[in-house]
Amino acid sequence: MNPGSLEREGGSGDRRTIGPPGPAQQIWILVLLGAICIGLEIGVHLFLRTAIGYTHIFYVLLVLAAIWYYQKALIVAAALVAATFLTSIIVGDFSWATLLRAAMFLVVTWIVARISEERDRAKEEIILQKKAIEEKHSALVGYLAEVALRMKNPVNLMRDNMAAIRLQLESEKPDLEAVKMELSVQITHADQIIANFRELNQAIVEERDEIPLAYRDFLTR
Amino acid sequence: MSIDLAGIGQNRLFLVLSSAERLKQNNISIIRSLTGQGHRVVVITSNHPSAVLKKLYAAEGIEMGRVSFIDTITKYAMGRVPEGQEDCRYISSPSNLTDLGIAITEVLNTLSGEKACLLFDSISTLLIYIPSTNISKFIHFITSKLRLVDASGIFLAVEKGLDPLLLTQLTTYVDGTIDMDMSPRAEDAKEVGSGA
Numbered sequence: 001m002n003p004g005s006l007e008r009e010g011g012s013g014d015r016r017t018i019g020p021p022g023p024a025q026q027i028w029i030l031v032l033l034g035a036i037c038i039g040l041e042i043g044v045h046l047f048l049r050t051a052i053g054y055t056h057i058f059y060v061l062l063v064l065a066a067i068w069y070y071q072k073a074l075i076v077a078a079a080l081v082a083a084t085f086l087t088s089i090i091v092g093d094f095s096w097a098t099l100l101r102a103a104m105f106l107v108v109t110w111i112v113a114r115i116s117e118e119r120d121r122a123k124e125e126i127i128l129q130k131k132a133i134e135e136k137h138s139a140l141v142g143y144l145a146e147v148a149l150r151m152k153n154p155v156n157l158m159r160d161n162m163a164a165i166r167l168q169l170e171s172e173k174p175d176l177e178a179v180k181m182e183l184s185v186q187i188t189h190a191d192q193i194i195a196n197f198r199e200l201n202q203a204i205v206e207e208r209d210e211i212p213l214a215y216r217d218f219l220t221r
Numbered sequence: 222m223s224i225d226l227a228g229i230g231q232n233r234l235f236l237v238l239s240s241a242e243r244l245k246q247n248n249i250s251i252i253r254s255l256t257g258q259g260h261r262v263v264v265i266t267s268n269h270p271s272a273v274l275k276k277l278y279a280a281e282g283i284e285m286g287r288v289s290f291i292d293t294i295t296k297y298a299m300g301r302v303p304e305g306q307e308d309c310r311y312i313s314s315p316s317n318l319t320d321l322g323i324a325i326t327e328v329l330n331t332l333s334g335e336k337a338c339l340l341f342d343s344i345s346t347l348l349i350y351i352p353s354t355n356i357s358k359f360i361h362f363i364t365s366k367l368r369l370v371d372a373s374g375i376f377l378a379v380e381k382g383l384d385p386l387l388l389t390q391l392t393t394y395v396d397g398t399i400d401m402d403m404s405p406r407a408e409d410a411k412e413v414g415s416g417a
Binding site: 157196 | 241242244245268269270272273276294295297298299303343345346348349350352353379381383384386387
């Protein structure tokens with residue numbers, strides 16, 4: 001589920017999730033709000049000759065555009081400023097209040113766009129960090145599995161082989177030549193297990209910068 | 222102990238899991254069953270020298286004329302090949318999969334027309350010398366080769382000695398998995414899984 005999305009529970013087993021609108025829906029919402037704003041500008045300002053109150057609706061359009069499209073929303077703000085200026089000139093009520101209103105459109109849009117941009121960038125950074133941690137964790141699990149596979153279990157096998165060799169030596173007539181061969185094989189296994197351990201430690205040390213130098217040296221010694 | 226390996230007669234491939242302490246004994250039981258069914262068995266050994274296994278099989282009354290060896294460990298561990306081992310092929314190291322693959326291909330070619338079976342002893346020991354990913358690829362190569370020449374194969378491994386991923390991969394390469402420690406008697410031999 002997307003963060004911030006709303007989950008509603010219907011009947012038994014009827015669970016619907018309402019997430020943020022997709023890009024197409026966003027465009028339609030902005031177009032609709034834009035049309036309402038232009039309608040208000042023409043209807044209220046141009047025909048009713050009233051310049052107060054209706055412009056609050058404009059902020060809904062500007063805030064949503066800034067959240068979804070960041071600095072590009074300044075184009076929408078500029079368009080609304082142009083429409084306001086145009087109707088004010090036609091109606092003849094252009095004043096310092098008109099300029100202040102236009103400035104507020106641009107400032108609010110810019111502030112919301114910056115905050116939104118920063119928030120989404122931080123969110124993306126957190127996701128990337130989480131992914132990197134998961135990758136490291138997965139590599140560590142893989143390393144541990146390989147250690148168990150190539151060291152712990154073969155050591156168990158070697159222990160049983162050694163026990164069998166001891167039994168052979170305890171018999172009445174031990175075959176010393178066979179015992180010698182078996183022991184040579186077990187020594188070779190042990191040598192290889194030590195080499196594997198070094199090799200795997202080398203791999204993990206090279207991957208992990210946070211391991212202090214002294215420990216790196218110890219692990220690869 | 223006798224093991225029910227009836228499927229071997231139908232050119233089937235098995236992954237056989239055994240506890241570490243019973244691995245050698247189970248190896249002998251499998252060889253006895255296979256030679257008893259008239260199979261020519263090729264033992265690929267990486268855990269015990271072939272010379273030792275030969276003595277062991279002979280002591281157990283196994284017909285040695287039906288058993289041949291590909292020994293991957295003796296030459297590597299001893300640095301030389303023992304005398305009087307003409308029926309055995311020696312590989313320089315258990316990690317030398319190229320030579321091992323060639324030796325298996327050659328042995329299988331010489332046994333064409335016979336009821337041949339490959340006994341791999343063991344995957345767990347081979348893991349000391351080869352990373353698990355390479356083992357998986359190699360076993361896939363061997364099982365494909367065995368299917369092509371209509372031969373059977375048994376891959377011995379220590380139970381709990383394979384990680385779940387490797388076990389899953391190996392299970393898909395073979396026709397069935399047999400847990401030897403769950404089958405104390407022939408009639409109880411239980412096939413615990415089946416693959417491709």
